[in-house]
Structures are given as structure tokens and as C-alpha cells.
Amino acid sequence: MKLTFYGAAKEVTGSKHLVDLAGSRILLDCGLFQGRRQETQERNQHVGFDPRTIDAVVVSHAHLDHVGWLPLLVKGGYSGAIYGTSATRDLAELILLDAAHIQVQDADYMNRHQYAEAPLHEPLYRPEDIPAVIKLWQPLTHAFLDPAWHRLTPTVECRLYDAGHILGSAAIVLRGREAGQEKVLVFTGDLGRHGAPLLRDPDPIDVPAQTLIMEATYGDRRHHPVESVKAQLVAVVRHAFAQGGKVVVPAFSLGRTQELVYLLHQLTDHGDIPRLPIFVDSPLSERITSVFEAHQRDYDKQTGLDFSRLGEDPLVFRNLTYVHSVEESKALNTLQGPAMILSASGMVTAGRIIHHLVNTIGSPKNTVLFTGYQAAHTLGRKLLSGAKTLDAYGQHIPVRAAATQLAGRDSRSHSNVPGLRKKRPAGRPFLLFADAVPICRGSSPWRP
Numbered sequence: 001m002k003l004t005f006y007g008a009a010k011e012v013t014g015s016k017h018l019v020d021l022a023g024s025r026i027l028l029d030c031g032l033f034q035g036r037r038q039e040t041q042e043r044n045q046h047v048g049f050d051p052r053t054i055d056a057v058v059v060s061h062a063h064l065d066h067v068g069w070l071p072l073l074v075k076g077g078y079s080g081a082i083y084g085t086s087a088t089r090d091l092a093e094l095i096l097l098d099a100a101h102i103q104v105q106d107a108d109y110m111n112r113h114q115y116a117e118a119p120l121h122e123p124l125y126r127p128e129d130i131p132a133v134i135k136l137w138q139p140l141t142h143a144f145l146d147p148a149w150h151r152l153t154p155t156v157e158c159r160l161y162d163a164g165h166i167l168g169s170a171a172i173v174l175r176g177r178e179a180g181q182e183k184v185l186v187f188t189g190d191l192g193r194h195g196a197p198l199l200r201d202p203d204p205i206d207v208p209a210q211t212l213i214m215e216a217t218y219g220d221r222r223h224h225p226v227e228s229v230k231a232q233l234v235a236v237v238r239h240a241f242a243q244g245g246k247v248v249v250p251a252f253s254l255g256r257t258q259e260l261v262y263l264l265h266q267l268t269d270h271g272d273i274p275r276l277p278i279f280v281d282s283p284l285s286e287r288i289t290s291v292f293e294a295h296q297r298d299y300d301k302q303t304g305l306d307f308s309r310l311g312e313d314p315l316v317f318r319n320l321t322y323v324h325s326v327e328e329s330k331a332l333n334t335l336q337g338p339a340m341i342l343s344a345s346g347m348v349t350a351g352r353i354i355h356h357l358v359n360t361i362g363s364p365k366n367t368v369l370f371t372g373y374q375a376a377h378t379l380g381r382k383l384l385s386g387a388k389t390l391d392a393y394g395q396h397i398p399v400r401a402a403a404t405q406l407a408g409r410d411s412r413s414h415s416n417v418p419g420l421r422k423k424r425p426a427g428r429p430f431l432l433f434a435d436a437v438p439i440c441r442g443s444s445p446w447r448p
């Protein structure tokens with residue numbers, strides 16, 4: 001077996017791991033590198049391997065840093081199967097279309113704002129490139145539903161275990177024979193927490209393996225239990241309600257938004273928070289929520305106990321509104337009284353969240369609640385680090401709203417909401433695997 005890492009090694013983005021096993025070449029994950037514009041273009045254009053040499057691709061889950069390079073793989077000549085769960089396929093389709101739209105808009109913007117003689121910017125891919133990717137998809141089921149091994153190539157088989165990270169997520173186990181010996185590799189993908197809303201807990205992997213590739217973005221800290229996240233949500237919402245203020249939540253459309261909606265539904269029903277108007281203002285979040293509803297068999301048992309047995313949908317409740325049009329979104333600017341607005345993007349790099357922040361951040365009655373990792377150089381990171389002004393739409397708006405972060409997620413937290421923790425230590429993303437040898441992108445192959 002030979003492993004070569006083309007991303008997500010000593011960094012947290014662009015997951016692509018090439019496995020040469022039993023004469024087959026298997027690509028585990030096919031993620032987009034995400035970072036600053038120049039580096040992003042460069043690293044996504046020159047990836048370091050030939051897509052035509054790959055026999056099969058297996059993807060762990062639908063986050064862009066795990067599927068976002070698939071259109072380039074297919075454009076580069078890959079015509080084999082793409083394996084992953086059916087939920088991952090349905091989510092990946094939405095995520096890739098959204099990424100393609102953003103790239104087209106971005107390239108248009110750049111072309112309009114440069115000298116006429118400069119070379120034109122081209123998007124990495126366009127919405128019309130996505131159907132060719134989805135056509136290659138061969139859905140596989142998790143081992144808890146079907147423990148059979150799935151044949152990827154004449155020499156390599158695979159099994160997927162629920163990773164509990166987002167809907168459809170899977171840890172991937174590969175098996176093949178080399179020199180009369182069975183070789184087994186486990187790739188965890190991103191691993192979820194126990195007790196997370198909606199999702200099943202990560203399944204134990206019951207196959208002895210010689211090689212383990214493991215994500216470790218949060219490997220150096222303990223996640224807070226869901227109960228403490230709930231307690232923090234209650235504190236933030238009650239504080240804002242008492243002030244007559246708004247809570248604005250930059251939330252990732254896939255995963256975090258649905259988890260939050262679930263918790264808010266539960267807290268409202270139990271009377272832990274007042275029944276204030278809650279808006280999900282992200283068309284992508286709404287489409288993703290529909291995919292969740294189509295894959296309810298992937299939900300955990302607790303969801304059944306909390307909602308389904310009462311005939312309720314966990315992601316729908318009376319005071320929750322999914323906002324569709326731009327006009328409806330703008331109408332929220334004049335909304336009076338306490339309210340909560342969940343919008344994308346989660347790191348405040350684009351999207352409707354920016355106008356909600358512009359509109360609310362100047363008042364000390366309001367709170368900005370971050371829910372996930374904030375990468376360096378993003379507006380989200382700046383606000384969390386205590387920026388005094390928000391610079392957006394050519395304005396410099398003084399930051400007077402409280403900014404805080406839901407526990408158990410990010411490396412740094414700046415909190416000025418009374419009763420919440422002030423700071424948590426900085427984290428170091430890193431990659432761990434069997435013998436903890438650090439491997440860099442496109443490094444000379446590592447042989448277990």
C-alpha cells in the first residue's frame with residue numbers, strides 16, 4: 001500500500017488522499033482547497049496528479065473541502081465511479097452548484113474591476129459542470145444498514161461507517177490483498193461528536209486495520225457536551241430578549257444551521273427560551289434542509305423521541321421562518337423587537353449575513369453569535385478577535401454589539417456577553433495517522 005497526500009495534511013482544507021492498494025488507485029475525498037484568492041486558484045489548478053490514472057473515488061461527506069474538487073477531476077478526464085452515501089450525493093450536488101455560482105460571480109467581479117488588457121479570470125468550474133459529476137455517483141449504504149463489502153475495483157473493497165459529522169457522512173474502510181496478505185486502511189474523514197442533534201453517533205469501526213488516517217482539526221481539545229451548548233444558547237437568547245435586541249448568527253448552511261434549528265425548536269418547546277421570531281435567511285440552507293427531510297432514516301433515535309413520535313418535523317416550528325427572496329431578506333432590516341437571524345456564510349466571507357451584520361452591529365442591544373471555525377483573514381475572525389469596526393459595503397461601522405462563540409468549536413473566542421467564557425486557547429490543526437509521521441502535500445509517498 002502506498003499513500004500520497006494532496007491536501008488536508010498539516011492544514012485543514014483540500015482533503016485528497018491517494019491510495020495505491022493491490023494494483024488499484026483509489027482517491028479518498030476530492031476536496032477544494034480554500035484560502036486566499038491567489039493561493040486558492042493556484043493550488044486548485046495544479047493539483048499534482050493525473051485524474052485519468054485513478055480507478056475509483058470514495059468521498060466521506062459533502063463539505064466543500066471534501067467534494068469541491070470533483071468537477072475538476074471530471075473535467076480532467078476522470079470517468080470512473082464516485083462512491084459515497086446517497087445523502088452525501090444529494091448534499092454534494094447543492095454544495096457544488098453553490099460553489100460554482102460563487103466562482104462565476106467572483107470571476108465576473110474580478111473581470112469588471114481590472115484593466116482591459118489584463119487576462120480574463122475564469123471560474124474553476126461552472127454550474128453546467130455539476131451534472132456530469134452527479135451522473136458518476138454510485139450510492140453506497142452505511143454498514144449499520146448493510147454490512148456487506150462493496151467492490152470498488154477487481155482488487156479493492158470498501159465499507160462505510162457512519163461518522164456522525166454531517167448528514168450522510170462516513171468513515172471509509174478499504175480492503176485489498178497484497179503479496180498474499182490482507183491490507184486494511186481506515187480513513188475517518190471528519191468525525192462527529194457523540195450526542196449531536198439529529199445525527200447518529202459515530203459508529204465504532206469493527207475491522208482490524210493496519211493503517212489509520214484520521215482528521216484532527218479539533219484533535220487538541222475536548223468538545224463541550226451538547227448540554228453546555230444549549231445552556232449557552234439559552235443565555236445568549238435570553239440576554240438579547242431582555243435587551244429587546246437581535247441575535248445574528250453566521251451559520252454554515254450545511255450541518256450547523258440544521259443543528260441549531262433543532263436545538264432552538266427544542267428549547268422553545270420546553271419554554272427555556274421565549275418564543276421569539278427566528279429566521280433562517282439563506283436559500284442554500286433551506287434547500288439543504290429539504291435534503292435532510294428526504295433522508296430521515298439517517299437521523300438518530302433521539303430525534304424520533306424528541307419530535308417524530310409527536311408527529312413533528314424537527315426542522316419546522318411555529319415561530320421559525322425560512323426566508324426566500326432578497327426582498328424578504330431586506331425586510332428584516334426594519335424588523336422591530338427581539339429576533340434571531342441565522343444566515344450564511346458561517347465565516348462572514350459572503351452572502352446575506354453581511355447586510356444583517358451591517359444593520360445590527362452598531363447597537364449594544366444586539367449579539368453576534370458565531371457557531372464554527374473562523375479562518376484567518378475572514379471578517380468572522382476579525383469580529384471574534386475584537387475588531388472595533390466592521391468594514392463592509394465601503395462603510396466603517398463601529399462594533400457595539402456583543403460578539404461571542406458557541407462553545408466547543410473554534411480556536412479563539414472573544415466574548416463580551418455577561419456570564420460567558422472570555423477566552424479559549426488557540427488550536428493547532430494537524431494530521432495524525434498511524435505512526436504520526438508528518439506528511440506534506442504531494443509529498444513522496446508514505447508506505448505503511
Ligand SMILES: [Zn+2]
Nearest residue numbers: 061063165190
Ligand atoms: Zn466536514
